[in-house]
Amino acid sequence: MSARIDGIDSILLPTDGSDRALAGAKRGIDLAVATGADVHVLSVIDASETETITSLLGRDGDEEVAAIEAEAEAAVEAVATLVQETAPDLEVTTTTERGTPFRVIDRYVDTADIDVVAMGTKGRTGLERVRLGSVTENVLRTVAVPVLAVPPEAVDRSLSPAQTDALLLPTDGSPGGDVAIDWAVALADAFDAMVHALYSADTSRFQAQTQPDEILSKLEDEGQAALETARERAVEAGVSVTGTVASGPPARVILDYAEENAIDLVVIGTHGRSGVERQLIGSVTETVVRNSDVPVVCVPMAAESQ
Template identity: 75%
Template sequence: MSAPIDGIDSVLLPTDGSDRALTGAKRGTELAAATGADIHVLSVVDTSETETISSLLGSDGDENLAASEAEAETAVEAVATMVRETAPELEVTTTTDRGTPFRVIERYVDTAGIDVIAMGTKGRTGLKRVTLGSVTENVLRTGCAPVLAVPPEATDTSLSPTRTDRILLPTDGSEGAAVAVEWGIDLATVFDAMVHTLYSADTSRFLASTEPDEILPKLEEAGKHALETVRERARAEGVSVTGAVASGPPARVILDYADNNEIDLLVIGTHGRSGVARHLIGSVAENVVRNTTVPVVCVPMSADQHR
């Protein structure tokens, strides 16, 4: 078993028995195996949902609750079996609970000291955007721990050390980005992967009265400084690193770079220069998660408490 890296020694796999949850659990198991982390499997019976069904159908509430709990047990055991078959060296803890799913997950993270949550996203809408699903989206918005968000396209990918060669770490030079960079570099040491760091010189966020030719050189200079900070941190850990400053909206720049450079894993802070105090996912991270085809580790600023 690998030694746990600083910051990751427990991974939570929430499941509702769906295929997307299983995909997220598989990638989460691979992350746990690579980092030597323990596995926790959790399924939550949504009591508000069972009460609504009972009310609408005029059926027995206790009977519906018992059926939902049986389904939760089945879902947990299916994931636990998968973990034991693919990574028998890992310690597995299974739990079912009742309540509002994302709030139960948040509480479990706090009480069990979870370091990373691995969750699948639902799929693509008619507009070709990933639907995060209400539970995944709410977990991302609470910022209670880093979340490995796994899109449906990642079904056949792997986060094993032999197949994870390139990790993309976008940065805007902010404190939030710096926390994500630390996590990304740690992961790069585990996977022996090259770090690609990227800064977007986005002039669109400035007032229309500001001349692009005037502000762009300043943004590019700030980008070079932000990239050099990442390079120094990566080199200090013996991690190979390359960096680029690009122009355009950050989410589009990140997604294009990931596609063009065969990125295997993306690590991004969930808020940067907005100055918003609450733990929100933020438009850049949200757009990346909704549109990428590779797993994304979304790192809230509070994640530095685990380090």
């Protein structure tokens, strides 16, 4: 088993027994194997659902509530069994709790000192992308640790040194981006992958300006500075790195780059926690997570660097 990476000692795999949750669990297990982390498996019995049944049916709903509880237990055991079959040496903790799913997950992250949450997303339906699962979306908006968001398309794409060659790191030079750099470099080291640092020079927000060439030149200079920061940290860690400044809306640039360069994993910064309240994850990150065909590690500014 790989040596532990500082900052990645425990990984939470929330599950509801769905195929979407299984996709997240599989890739979360991969990450646990690569980092030597302990695994926590959690299933949340939605209190609003059971309370509604009890309110409508009274004691006649006891059997239905018991079935929901049994499903939660079975979902936890199924993922725990998968962990044991995949990596018998990993330590596994299983838990079933009641409450509002994303709030229980958030609380569990804090009380169990979880370092990473791995969850599935809904992904593609026909030619369009649908909304993220409400639980996943709320977890992304609330927890103060990185979330590995796994689309259904990645259910059979292992995150392992043998199959993970390219890691994409979008960066904008912000403090949030700097935290993501540390996580990206550490993960690239664990998977023996190359870091592709990417900066998007987006001039669309300056449409009213009369000197677009000057603006683009300034953005490209900022981009080179951001890429240099990523390059220095990667080189210091002995990780291979390449950098690109592209032009266009960031989310589109990121998704196009990932597809054209056979990226296996995206690591991107988010706004994270601010004081008592949590901020939105950011439109770029949210768009990337909704549309990516590969797993995306969303790193909040509150996350400790590697």
